Amino acid sequence: SQxxxxxxxxLSIQEGENATMNCSYKTSINNLQWYRQNSGRGLxxxxxxxxxxxxxxxxxxxxxxxxxxxxxxxxxxxxxxADTASYxxxxxxxxxxxxxxxxxxxTRLAVHP
Amino acid sequence: DVKVxxxxxxxxxxTGEKVFLECVQDMDHENMFxxxxxxxxxxxxxxxxxxxxxxxxxxxxxxxxxxxxxxxRFSLILESASTNQTxxxxxxxxxxxxxxxxxxxxxxxxWLTVV
Numbered sequence: 701s702q703x704x705x706x707x708x709x710x711l712s713i714q715e716g717e718n719a720t721m722n723c724s725y726k727t728s729i730n731n732l733q734w735y736r737q738n739s740g741r742g743l744x745x746x747x748x749x750x751x752x753x754x755x756x757x758x759x760x761x762x763x764x765x766x767x768x769x770x771x772x773x774x775x776x777x778x779x780x781x782a783d784t785a786s787y788x789x790x791x792x793x794x795x796x797x798x799x800x801x802x803x804x805x806x807t808r809l810a811v812h813p
Numbered sequence: 814d815v816k817v818x819x820x821x822x823x824x825x826x827x828t829g830e831k832v833f834l835e836c837v838q839d840m841d842h843e844n845m846f847x848x849x850x851x852x853x854x855x856x857x858x859x860x861x862x863x864x865x866x867x868x869x870x871x872x873x874x875x876x877x878x879x880x881x882x883x884x885x886r887f888s889l890i891l892e893s894a895s896t897n898q899t900x901x902x903x904x905x906x907x908x909x910x911x912x913x914x915x916x917x918x919x920x921x922x923x924w925l926t927v928v
Contacts, residue, residue: 740924742817742903743856743903743905748916800858805853805854
């Protein structure tokens with residue numbers, strides 16, 4: 701079963717606007733990660749936030765984590781057409797002796813020039 | 814630069830054929846994974862391996878098997894391909910160490926169509 705659920709499923713914005721994507725999950729986690737996927741390609745790791753962190757920045761990306769609400773958000777500021785892609789959250793937790801990573805269904809972001 | 818290479822980008826196979834998807838990583842990673850990706854379902858883990866000759870079932874192992882004879886190579890095998898296995902298959906690897914959490918590195922994907 702899916703651990704992470706992204707919201708919205710699709711997002712369409714103009715260049716220069718900010719894009720916010722949300723992720724909710726069900727069980728306790730070690731960390732939460734965000735990945736990006738260009739159409740028809742593999743996934744690329746963007747940012748990781750640990751369970752004891754509340755906010756993290758990387759360039760134009762800002763990730764927040766609220767473990768009490770079991771949710772995270774990814775903010776892309778000053779979006780560009782090149783940001784058009786699908787974005788996935790992945791929750792990492794320890795189970796059965798292994799670190800496991802469960803992906804959500806993703807948010808499709810379209811940034812229009 | 815890290816590299817996970819999947820041998821085939823696009824394959825078309827017939828129902829009942831045996832299909833091999835090969836994956837090689839050059840990062841000396843202990844862990845390797847096979848996922849399939851379908852619209853609206855995200856990525857689902859088929860199998861993973863944490864060491865040579867070791868394997869563990871993921872969430873959807875039925876109809877698949879894997880082989881890891883060398884550390885850098887992880888193969889996914891469809892013993893008898895069926896149309897419901899038409900999908901995009903993604904190979905990935907990660908270090909066992911905790912320095913970067915369990916960030917994983919993906920290949921470019923293999924699009925398999927079973928007709």
